[in-house]
Amino acid sequence: MTQLGNPDLTGNSVTPTSAHGLKATGVDVTTAGAAQPPAPDQGGSTPANGWSPAGVLEKGWARLLLGLLLPAALIGAWQWSTSAGLFSVVQLPxxxxxxxxxxxxxxxxxxxxxxxxxxxxxxxxxxxxxxxxxxxxxxxxxxxxxxxxxxxxxxxxxxxxxxxxxxxxxxxxxxxxxxxxxxxxxxxxxxxxxxxxxxxxxxxxxxxxxxxxxxxxxxxxxxxxxxxxxxxxxxxxxxxxxxxxxxxxxxxxxxxxxxxxxxxxxxxxxxxxxxxxxxxxxxxxxxxxxxxxxxxxxxxxxxxxxx
Amino acid sequence: MTAVAASARPSASAPSAARTSDLSSALPVSFRGLRRTFGTGGSAHTVLRDIDFDVREGEVLAILGPSGCGKSTLLRATAGLDAPSAGSVNIGTTPVQGIDPRCAFAFQEPRLLPWHTLQANIAIGLPKSSSAKTGKAKVARLLELVGLDKFAKHRPREVSGGMAQRASLARALARNPGVLLLDEPFGALDALTRIKMQDLLLEIHAAEPTTVLLVTHDVDEALQLADRIVVLGKEPGREGDGATIVRTVVVPDERPRDRGSAELARMRSSLLESLGVEGH
Missing domain, CATH: 1.10.3720.10 (MetI-like)
Incomplete structure (x- = not known):
């Protein structure tokens, strides 16, 4: 599947696509293809250089940090609202x-x-x-x-x-x-x-x-x-x-x-x-x-x- | 097409696998007055009727017929996956009652468990009585026989459709089957892979001469693989009655056969005519 799909994605000319198409019908070629270790999840649209927003989102630490952004902002807003005196201490310490x-x-x-x-x-x-x-x-x-x-x-x-x-x-x-x-x-x-x-x-x-x-x-x-x-x-x-x-x-x-x-x-x-x-x-x-x-x-x- | 056939030929004419007849003990199959009707009352319709036929042990029998004529039903009745409405199927001397451990089934799709390796999938076919040690050895031998020994630890989705179908075939062979039931096993494969699979089946049959019932809608496939071909269809004048065996053809010559032979070509057009396709 990825073999056939990639040429389209990277915008190659028609010739390699059809060559892939022909090869893929032969047993030996598909066999050789499967002999390589199974491809890890390619993460959809991630390009090879890996510096797109999607590429960063794949990283565990980046996701953790980004996920903590909103809680940090909420605590900031909380602190600000209490020091500005919007709420009494009983309502919101x-x-x-x-x-x-x-x-x-x-x-x-x-x-x-x-x-x-x-x-x-x-x-x-x-x-x-x-x-x-x-x-x-x-x-x-x-x-x-x-x-x-x-x-x-x-x-x-x-x-x-x-x-x-x-x-x-x-x-x-x-x-x-x-x-x-x-x-x-x-x-x-x-x-x-x-x-x-x-x-x-x-x-x-x-x-x-x-x-x-x-x-x-x-x-x-x-x-x-x-x-x-x-x-x-x-x-x-x-x-x-x-x-x-x-x-x-x-x-x-x-x-x-x-x-x-x-x-x-x-x-x-x-x-x-x-x-x-x-x-x-x-x-x-x-x-x-x-x-x-x-x-x-x-x-x-x-x-x-x-x- | 002819060039392809010629290039595929050498692998078929030289069966590489050693003769391992300990794996299978071919059994004869007989159908007696078999009928299968689906539904009851007014909506009942008969798919198969009056099937009386004998398959010799070790024979490769191809079952041809148009879509929906009950080919698969006949095979399922043999496996015990489906019970006939009347009549019986006998394997050896005993009738089939419930799922029969003497049969092994290979379906049109590989139907492998996606969470198991090919090796573990093949092991599912092993008979209940086999010990862990002999089972493992047999799976290893079968993996080699179908050319998947390097892919033993792969999951089904990591291999091609043809390889998955070979694993499915190996799973059926692991059962040590007296009767091997193949339900259009190569129908979903591309033309080249299909020819290789047909050659593989002949190799396997040479190595382990079990009885084979092969359902197909491909006349050429039947002519290449079978000793005999039965054609299922509706008899003229009894169209509402369900299909029965309308023709039996003995295919001459030893396998492997020349895909371009004139006699096979004549039989091909005659069989196509029986299937309602004329002028080919």
Whole structure:
């Protein structure tokens, strides 16, 4: 493909293009072409010298720096608006105060606890919710009977807003870790379930038939053909699920907890500590983004490996 | 076209692969009163009917016919991928019931798993009973047989269409098949690659003389490769009834055959006439 496409892109005359066209029909030439190591991603329109905007955007450090531009600008605007007296300290404390609040909480050993317990709840709830989502998604995606039996109920449960579960979970499981983790599980379950069941239904029928023709069936067919084929969709489902898990974490911690970032939010609101409130929001943004980025790295690897 | 055929000839006339008959034990296939009807009630339509035919063990049988005449259905019934509405397919002495481990299928498209290497894709064809060690050795031998030993670790998308199709053929051979089923395996390839693949198939058949059922719509391909050709089609006066075998032709001479021979040319135009194309 690239062989045939390049002459057009670089604007060569017609002759080399047709020569390529002729050669490409012969087995030996295509064989020789494939013998070279597979070309790495050529990044679309990147020219050879690599100093176009597109070329810079391919570099990891450049993307990181550019991605930090807007947050830096926001902090600048924040600082400026507070020192210009646009807001009172209670409405919007300056960045330095939020930083001090963080230092203070770290010194008391509380901040680490809040972050740790919240992260733990998210990870446990996410792991179980995503696991169940994968299992039920596989069942509904592969079995028409399961689809007919389960899909309407699961769809209806999915329509229930997250906060509606809270009173019931507290009633059943008391105010402890169980009720919170369960709520997060519910949040993580649906994105994985939906993406996996849909993706499994659209696995290339030809590949599945080829697998069957070579004696694969049941679990072996699932693990050899169907699951690998949906790995990219599974990962996009997982990333959605992780975002949902953080969302549901705050819902759980806002209502009943004595620790965690959601608790820090409500506690700060009740005590008028806007600096800590902002700190909690910034931490949720940063930790959420970090966990998503980690999953993104795993996704990139998996897509390369399985697609 | 003739120049190309001449240049491709030497590789076909000198099969390089050693005779490895331990790989396959050719089995005969018989069709008895086979019928396949799709749908039920008013919308039912019959694709195949009254297929009664015997394929000898080790024979290369080409199945010719116009598009939609049920060639692939016949092949799928042999593999057990599809169940006939009436009648039966027997391989050896036992009928085909469900997916048959004695058959191996190569499809029109390579249908390789994109996340596996060619080597791992070929290994999927290995019979269940094979141990890891013998399986590995067999895959290595097959990679060599189809000329892909240097590409064992490549992924399907990193090789050409012809190479992927060769890997697909090797996957089928890994099964140790009593019957090799080829559903227009070279149909999607360009003309040059197709001729090389046909020669490769003859080499493989010489090395491992299994029974081959080859579905094709290419008369020349059938004449080059097959011992016998059956033509599927609708009988005059029974057009609404589904296709059946309307003609059987024994192709004379040993393979490889001269692509320019006068007798083959005569058979070619006669076969084309059976397929409803006249004056060629």
């Amino acid at each position: 300056p960045p330095a105060m939020v930083f001090e609040a963080a230092a203070d909480l770290i010194q008391r050993g509380e901040l680490g606890q809040h972050v740790a317990i919240s992260t733990q709840r998210v990870l446990i709830g996410f792991a179980f919710g995503a696991g169940l989502g994968l299992a039920f998604g596989a069942l509904v995606g592969l079995s028409r009977v399961a689809d007919v039996l389960l899909a309407p109920t699961i769809g209806a449960l999915r329509a229930v807003p997250s906060l509606a579960w809270v009173p019931l979970l507290i009633l059943w499981m008391k105010i402890g870790e169980d009720s919170k983790v369960t709520l997060i599980m519910i949040g993580a379950f649906f994105p994985v379930f939906t993406t996996v069941s849909l993706a499994l239904r659209h696995v290339d029928k030809n590949l599945v038939e080829a697998g069957r023709a070579f004696g694969l069936k049941g679990l072996k067919l699932l693990t050899t053909v169907q699951l690998p084929a949906v790995v990219p969709s599974v990962f996009s489902g997982l990333r959605l699920a992780l975002a949902q898990a953080w969302l549901f974490l705050v819902a759980a911690e806002l209502i009943a907890s004595s620790m965690g970032l959601g608790f820090l939010l409500t506690d700060s609101q009740n005590n008028g500590r806007t600096d800590r409130l902002l700190l909690a929001i910034v931490l949720l943004a940063v930790i959420g983004k970090i966990t998503d980025a980690l999953l993104g790295v795993a996704e990139k690897w998996a897509v390369k490996r399985w697609a």
